[in-house]
Amino acid sequence: MMIDPKKLAIKDFVYELPEERIAKFPLPERDQSKLLLYRQGQIVDHTFTDLPQLLPPNTLLVFNDTKVVQARLLFQKETGGFVEIFCLEPVAPYREVQLAMQQTGNCVWKCLVGNNKRWKSGKISLRFDGGMLQAEREAQQEGHFLIRFTWEPAELPFAEVLERCGKLPLPPYLNRDLTPEDHTRYQTIYANQQGAVAAPTAGLHFTDRVMASLQEQNIAAAYLTLHVGAGTFRPVKADVMEEHEMHAEQLYLTKPLLQRLLKQLGKPIIPVGTTSMRSLESLYWLGAKVLQQPALPMQELQVSQWQAYETKEPPAAAEALNALLQYMERQGTNYLHASTQIIIAPGYTFRICGGLITNFHQPESTLLLLVSALIGEDWRKVYQHALQNNYRFLSYGDSSLLLP
Structure with missing residues (x-):
């Protein structure tokens, strides 16, 4: 019987997660x-250093090289009270994260505002080493605000401003203050492209030692960028999935990545983390889309929430990836920016994907749905085993290698 994902009830993806099983801090060694x-x-228990020996021969691992930005800004008002602004995504002059991070002088971002009632009107300021950042509300939209930031020295890129005066946004369920250690441990060792507000946590276990060991086993690596949004923590409030709106995230890919994936088809492609998996599968659906609409404008490169289930005759993987390559050639570009709500x-x-490396996710989350899509009802067996065998859960928790 075909499962209709729109009719899935989130209450069927629940398990008991005791508070003490949530890893509040990282282990001394990743x-x-x-x-x-x-x-x-x-199911067999291992240590993460065993990973290279456990992967199928000739595997290509695909990593998400996004870097978490210090997106939490704490402004103090003249009266002494604090207003917290959490940058979610850029709006103007660029919606594209990579460009928005290089913007100088001023920009507009979609933000969450804590203690908004205390912010009566006008601009609020935040002094930082060698400069000042000001914030002004431009509009209130459903659940968030559009905030215009201006700063001095105006020639600083916004990435540098955040670096100097922002705080790292730890996941809300850690329920604790930031420690100096979080600045290195809540980033992967290969983080490179600034723009995420949450870490691709499956990658937090990798060390130089594991990377060297992967090379010795002839396990190849490729990189893409999906900037993880705050929506990754958004609980599913709808009774059935049809009523839940997935958050959109920005995805970047290069021509060499597509060429590498095409060469790998028929051999194992294993994403490191749910963000890499969503990206890889989205590449296929972008290819399917440009196959149907060869003249699609670049700003319409997006995968909608239900596209994968509504496409009547999906093409072969090679056909979809080749279509995307040809599209890039027609556009004269080696690099594409798209968005996905898959x-x-x-x-x-x-x-595209033949397995997954991932952490243990929250009950009633879309990430648990993804795990279940890969290994079916066995997700319960996996989570039961993890709970009974003292595994640590969520962002700083332990890892799994799922090979259906």
Whole structure:
């Protein structure tokens, strides 16, 4: 019987997660976390350093090289009270994160505002080493504000301003203050492209030692960029998935990545993390879209929430990826920026990915739906085993290698 993902009830994806099983702090060494291997229904416990020996031969691992930005800004008002502004995504002059991060002088971002009632009107200021940042509300929209930032020295790029005066946005469920250690530990060792407000946490376990060991096993690596948005923590409030709106995230890919994926088809392609998996599957659906609409404008390169389930005759993976390559050639570019709202849930057919490296996710989350899409009802067996065997959960928790 075909599963209709729109009719899935989120209450069917619940398990009991005791507070003490949430990893509040990272382990002293990244690669010493536990690794649960799920292979064709069997579960075996390992340590993360075992990963290179456990991957199928000739695997290509695909990493998300996004870098978490210091997106929390704490402004003090003249009266002494604080207003917290959390930058979600850029609006003007650029919506594209990579460009918005290089913007100088001023910009507008979609933001969440804490203590908004205390901010009566006008501008608020935040002094930082060698300069000052000012914020002004331009508009209130559903659940957020548009905030115009201006700063001195005006020649500083916005990325540098955030670096100097922002704070790292830890996941809300950690429920604790930032420590100096978080600045290195809540980034992957290969983080490179600034723009995420949450880390691609499956990558937090990788160390130089593990990377060297992967090379020795002839396990290849490729990189893409998906800027993880705050929506990744958004709980599903709708009873059925049809009523839940997925957050859109910005995705960047290069021509060499597509060429590498084409060469790898037929051999294992394993994403590191749910963000890499959503990106890889989105590449396929972008290819399917440009196959149908060869003249699609670049600003319309987006994967909608239900596109994967509504496409009547999906093309072969090679055909879709080739279509995307040809599209890039027609556009005269080696690099594409797109957005994806893809929801991967039971009923989804994987087009590119043959497994997944991931942490243990919150109950009733879209990430749990994704795991279930990959390994079916066995997700319960995996999570039960993890709970009974002292695995640590969520962002700073332990890892799993899922090979259906």
